[in-house]
Amino acid sequence: MASRKALINVHRIIRSTAVVRQSSVTPSAAPPIFQNGVDLGARFFCSSPQSFDIDLSNEEKKRITINRLLYRSKQRGFLELDLVLGNWVEENVNSMDETAVKSLIHVLDLENPDLWKWLTAQEQPPEIVSSNPVFLALHKKVMTNLNKHAAPETRAAAGQPWVKGWDDFKRGRDAPISGNQ
Template identity: 55%
Template sequence: MAAALLRRALLLRRVLPSPSPSPTLPAASAHRLLSAFTTSQQNAATTVDLSSDESRRRLLNRLVYRSKQRGFLELDLVLGSWVEQHVHSMDESNIRALLQVLDLENPDLWKWFTGQEQPPEDLNSNPVFTAIKSKVTDNLSKHASPETRSTPGQPWVRGWDDIKKGKDGPKYGNQ
């Protein structure tokens, strides 16, 4: 998020004229210009152009990159590998659904995938989200024993001090 804001600020700096001794834009005009600029950038980023092989290749590469480079290791691995396996067979509606998932915040997305929290209702109707969530749930069922997982509604934090079971021990995780 911070990197995207920095890129937009640098692009805006290139677009706006350099300061001169003459009076600058009023604050309201500058705000409208910045708002229009960021809105056009956001719309350009979410445009799904599948008109040519080259534009489709670029879009798919961008989606794989966004899914693998989120800065949240577990999510990078889960989301990145799923997208890499399925993105080439997606149609336009599924690509739009994937974009909706990629726009979500990392901590929330991880909690929803692992079942720590219930996802919003509109997200439950997203086919990409439900497919990834079922993959994560299936992997958890196959490879993790139930006592190592969190109960629904509790954070999924396990640590080196889980063996402390006294009065001063943690209720869950490494507190």
């Protein structure tokens, strides 16, 4: 009984934190994104754009900002994005101005599954994401690499989700001994 009460209290805390976080999003931080009448702005962008200070005024502050961006791009917890974003940011961050850094921060604030689907053309990104210059450069690099290193017949059609390809449930006489279905 005590564990049920603890779970209920945790749920209440999470709900109250989520409500505060959503209400703290300012309209000037990022234009609202609507899907089915729901504002998804809080989902796609951090609730407090001032939480990451952008100061490129001197070499020390620029170095700190670059190191933070590199860390955020390489330690996302999604291996594919760690590699793609980390390498791209490492190659390009030194030549970015403040506007480009802000665009990069908006890309880094995106959710991993959504960003991966948008970068690999499994789904179409919202207008606000597809107009981001950093996203466009990343998308171009990912698609160039996919076209260069993966045969078209091994990928899903554009706009379709990728499938695992293995049929773990089909076991029987007609199933292949091994290999991709």
